[in-house]
Amino acid sequence: xxxxxxxxxxxxxxxxxxxxxxxxxxxxxxxxxxxxxxxxxxxxxxxxxxxxxxxxxxxxxxxxxxxxxxxxxxxxxxxxxxxxxxxxxxxxxxxxxxxxxxxxxxxxxxxxxxxxxxxxxxxxxxxxxxxxxxxxxxxxxxxxxxxxxxxxxxxxxxxxxxxxxxxxxxxxxxxxxxxxxxxxxxxxxxxxxxxxxxxxxxxxxxxxxxxxxxxxxxxxxxxxxxxxxxxxxxxxxxxxxxxxxxxxxxxxxxxxxxxxxxxxxxxxxxxxxxxxxxxxxxxxxxxxxxxxxxxxxxxxxxxxxxxxxxxxxxxxxxxxxxxxxxxxxxxxxxxxxxxxxxxxxxxxxxxxxxxxxxxxxxxxxxxxxxxxxxxxxxxxxxxxxxxxxxxxxxxxxxxxxxxxxxxxxxxxxxxxxxxxxxxxxxxxxxxxx
Numbered sequence: 138x139x140x141x142x143x144x145x146x147x148x149x150x151x152x153x154x155x156x157x158x159x160x161x162x163x164x165x166x167x168x169x170x171x172x173x174x175x176x177x178x179x180x181x182x183x184x185x186x187x188x189x190x191x192x193x194x195x196x197x198x199x200x201x202x203x204x205x206x207x208x209x210x211x212x213x214x215x216x217x218x219x220x221x222x223x224x225x226x227x228x229x230x231x232x233x234x235x236x237x238x239x240x241x242x243x244x245x246x247x248x249x250x251x252x253x254x255x256x257x258x259x260x261x262x263x264x265x266x267x268x269x270x271x272x273x274x275x276x277x278x279x280x281x282x283x284x285x286x287x288x289x290x291x292x293x294x295x296x297x298x299x300x301x302x303x304x305x306x307x308x309x310x311x312x313x314x315x316x317x318x319x320x321x322x323x324x325x326x327x328x329x330x331x332x333x334x335x336x337x338x339x340x341x342x343x344x345x346x347x348x349x350x351x352x353x354x355x356x357x358x359x360x361x362x363x364x365x366x367x368x369x370x371x372x373x374x375x376x377x378x379x380x381x382x383x384x385x386x387x388x389x390x391x392x393x394x395x396x397x398x399x400x401x402x403x404x405x406x407x408x409x410x411x412x413x414x415x416x417x418x419x420x421x422x423x424x425x426x427x428x429x430x431x432x433x434x435x436x437x438x439x440x441x442x443x444x445x446x447x448x449x450x451x452x453x454x455x456x457x458x459x460x461x462x463x464x465x466x467x468x469x470x471x472x473x474x475x476x477x478x479x480x481x482x483x484x485x486x487x488x489x490x491x492x493x494x495x496x497x498x499x500x501x502x503x504x505x506x507x508x509x510x511x512x513x514x515x516x517x518x519x520x521x522x523x524x525x526x527x528x529x530x531x532x533x534x535x536x537x538x539x540x541x542x543x544x545x546x547x548x549x550x551x552x553x554x555x556x557x558x559x560x561x562x563x564x565x566x567x568x569x570x
Contacts, residue, residue, distance in 0.1 A: 396486075
């Protein structure tokens with residue numbers, strides 16, 4: 138894989154929607170109805186719901202608005218059903234709760250589709266379907282059984298594609314067939330974020346960049362929210378920081394471990410080759426423990442390829458992303474002469490039980506976070522729901538409200554262990570055990 142001489146270390150999505158400051162010069166108000174920590178999809182979705190309900194909403198962002206994972210992801214949209222096999226989820230949660238969670242996952246996907254249409258956000262949203270490729274023959278059989286269970290318990294439609302027919306889905310011989318979820322979707326995350334933020338500001342919400350919240354404390358039935366540029370008294374607070382959650386609210390900090398995710402984008406690919414590699418132009422993934430996910434860029438013949446962060450992630454250098462290029466070439470060796478033009482990373486917010494969580498802390502701070510790598514639809518949906526809960530609306534109920542939110546045992550060790558666990562999973566993927 139060639140790297141373009143001037144490899145750009147920033148998200149490809151920023152070419153169309155740069156994450157420029159939204160309101161770094163806006164003064165911190167002395168008071169507001171709701172202060173939101175984080176300007177990603179969760180925070181913006183919550184702000185839009187609250188502002189439309191007449192609340193005075195201020196979003197505080199420690200960097201530039203959209204600087205985090207909301208404009209750094211792959212733009213793949215699913216229902217969030219990919220983390221557990223159905224039988225595993227039933228064993229963990231019981232059949233009734235598993236069904237509630239899975240069916241709500243499909244509503245998350247429908248919610249973001251309806252929001253984009255209603256708000257007229259031009260972000261290349263498309264129900265393209267997802268092809269998940271089996272790395273080994275036994276993965277194909279297990280996936281087929283899981284798809285049958287998913288249809289039975291949640292009514293989700295899918296179909297299997299055997300290896301003999303997989304050229305109709307992907308131009309690669311390394312897989313052993315796969316499954317297709319035809320209702321999964323894709324969008325341009327940069328344009329989606331920009332469009333959502335514009336709607337928030339049109340509704341009267343304020344987004345204040347480069348204004349980190351450094352302390353939150355109860356104050357006579359409200360909250361004192363202190364930033365580096367002043368403080369505000371807010372009746373309510375929402376923490377919507379997901380993979381960028383730190384020790385601001387210790388109760389939440391112990392429950393999130395950030396996991397790095399890296400992505401690369403190729404240069405333009407010849408049309409005939411592109412069409413052969415991605416004939417249905419879906420979103421794609423595979424069944425490895427350290428899995429890859431990829432797709433075509435909207436309105437361009439480029440491939441966006443993502444996976445876990447590399448061992449040199451702290452440095453903006455080709456070495457930090459070389460493993461992604463190697464993974465891509467194993468699947469698509471015909472791309473060996475196509476340069477990589479962009480490389481970037483972001484943080485995924487992982488929970489101990491690998492499900493997202495929504496609710497309030499012991500001190501009454503609202504939160505919605507922990508999307509475990511499937512955050513585009515989940516974050517949008519949970520942002521809306523936590524806002525509705527704050528408004529006292531029955532429509533704010535979710536199947537996730539009553540789930541215990543366990544902390545990570547030995548949280549500091551868990552954070553440091555992430556790269557070692559990934560390395561071990563890669564060994565297991567390679568050695569097939």
